Amino acid sequence: MxxxxxxxxxxxxxxxxxxxxxxxxxxxxxxxxxxxxxxxxxxxxxxxxxxxxxxxxxxxxxxxxxxxxxxxxxxxxxxxxxxxxxxxxxxxxxxxxxxRGRLPLARRLLSHAAELGDRGGDVLARGYSLAGMAETGRIEGDYASVHRLHEQLLAEARERGEARHTVWALEGIAQMHRNTGSYDTALAMFEEAAGIARGADDQRGLAWALRGIADVLSVRGEAPERALELLSEGEAICRRMKLTSALAYNHKMRANVFFRSGRYRQAREVYEQALAEFEGMNEPRGAALSRLGLLKSLARLGRCPAQTAADLHRLRRTLGGTGLRHTRDMVDKALAELPGTPEPVTASAAPEERYERADATSGAGR
Missing domain, CATH: 1.10.3450 (Hyaluronidase domain-like)
Structure with missing residues (x-):
């Protein structure tokens, strides 16, 4: 319960x-x-x-x-x-x-926050901080190291009966299953998260779960109209609560559904909308994903392959030092799928993955 x-x-x-x-x-x-x-x-x-x-x-x-x-x-x-x-x-x-895409700083702040929460006897502060560390690793694509932490936090949340944190953990684990191709498991976990969120009246968690369900249905090539309906339900929640970031990710997923169902003009329009929203809030991961989708849509609409390849290489270089490995892998996949486009002479090799050193004066903790 x-x-x-x-x-x-x-x-x-x-x-x-x-x-x-x-x-x-x-x-x-x-x-x-x-x-x-x-x-x-x-x-x-x-x-x-x-x-x-x-x-x-x-x-x-x-x-x-x-x-x-x-x-x-x-x-x-x-x-x-x-x-x-x-x-x-x-x-x-x-x-x-x-x-903001400052992932090394995020890890340091969240680690210190978890220590303080533990010392201060605040179970929720500790749990939310550890969850933030797990989510940071998941965004980086480091699934091996954070899957166990996600599972640990899910078990703790279930034991406490804490719905919001349970929903978060389910959605995080489901996203990793989705990204590694275990679609049935991902769908079941997103649906469980949606059911718990509805029962506990967690509208924010429900909006993210609906997005996840729509994504899995779409990526499996099933029921695009149903996926769009789920996204419309989630969008209404985001607008009502003014969830700016969640709304932008909802729009990006809507564009994904259009793209996967071959509606490239609609996909291009919604990717452009999502890109503007992410850039307006300085959210680099969402902006990179939206830009990638936009470039793929333009390519399907007949844009010059060499221009598209040049832009994809440019996007890959901007991701080189961010730690967003999964996003960079998606750019590599898009390049591999683009026919007859060798890397432009002007494009330098992507730099080795490096981690930004945060300013020590920027604060300690999540």
């Missing part, structure tokens, strides 16, 4: 906020509470209100505001010597770093 979904990142005076609260409402109420906490002089209250402000801004794609907010929350938590609040602030910072 799962409890009704809740949002542990909405803390202090904001615990009454629902996991399904509009992000615009969260930002407004969080900012109001933050100002009140600043007037009262309570560093702990400032940290917890600032966390909600940081998360609302991050999910709305307001990167600079989110970056300032999580760092301010961490400083206040440190002033209050509140390890739990410090852990949550670093969790927010690590999640933002991952969203």
């Amino acid at each position: 799962y409890t009704k979904a809740f949002a542990p990142e909405y803390q202090g005076a904001l615990t009454a906020l629902s996991v399904n609260s509009s992000l615009a409402d969260v930002l407004a109420k969080g900012t109001e509470q933050l100002r009140a906490a600043e007037r009262s002089g309570s560093a702990g209250d400032v940290a917890r209100a600032g966390l909600a402000v940081a998360e609302a801004n991050r999910r709305l794609g307001r990167i600079r505001e989110a970056d300032r907010a999580w760092k301010a929350s961490y400083r206040s938590a440190r002033t209050a010597t509140d390890e739990s609040a410090m852990a949550w602030a670093l969790w927010s910072g690590g999640t933002l770093a991952r969203q």
Whole structure:
């Protein structure tokens, strides 16, 4: 039996906020509470209100505001010597770093957040931080090292009856199965996640699960219209809650469905829309995937193969130092499928995978 979904990142005076609260409402109420906490002089209250402000801004794609907010929350938590609040602030910072494509920084912040959550006795802060580390590894394509952590976190969430975290873990494991071709297993896990999310009223988790189901149906060549219906249901949730990033990924998946069913003009239009959305929120992974889909659509619409190959090589080079191995492999596959296009003379070999060294002043923790 799962409890009704809740949002542990909405803390202090904001615990009454629902996991399904509009992000615009969260930002407004969080900012109001933050100002009140600043007037009262309570560093702990400032940290917890600032966390909600940081998360609302991050999910709305307001990167600079989110970056300032999580760092301010961490400083206040440190002033209050509140390890739990410090852990949550670093969790927010690590999640933002991952969203921005700064994966080594994300791992460091999330690792420190998990340690603080453990020391502070905050089971959820520890769990969410470990989940962030697992998701970072999954995005990098390092499935071997993070699959066991995903399974561990799923077991812990099931034992607690914590619906939202169970849904997250199921979706993460399902995505790895989908990416490695185990479509039946992936579909079953996405459907289980959707059922738990519906029962627990976790609308955000439901939107991501619907996207996953649509993806598997589409990639198996089945029921494209059903896949589009599921994406429309998910899009309505994203718009209602103003889930900017989730909405962009929903649009990218809609374009994928169009592409796989041979509707290349529609795919091109929606890839262009998703690309603009990802670039607007400075989310490099989503932008790279949308650009790849756009280039493949243009190629199917008759664009010069040599131009397409040159653009694909350029995209591959931009991915060289990001750690997004799965995305880079997808570019390689697209190049291999493009006939008669040797690598342009001007294209240098992709650099060896390297990890960006984050500025030590950018904060410690997710």
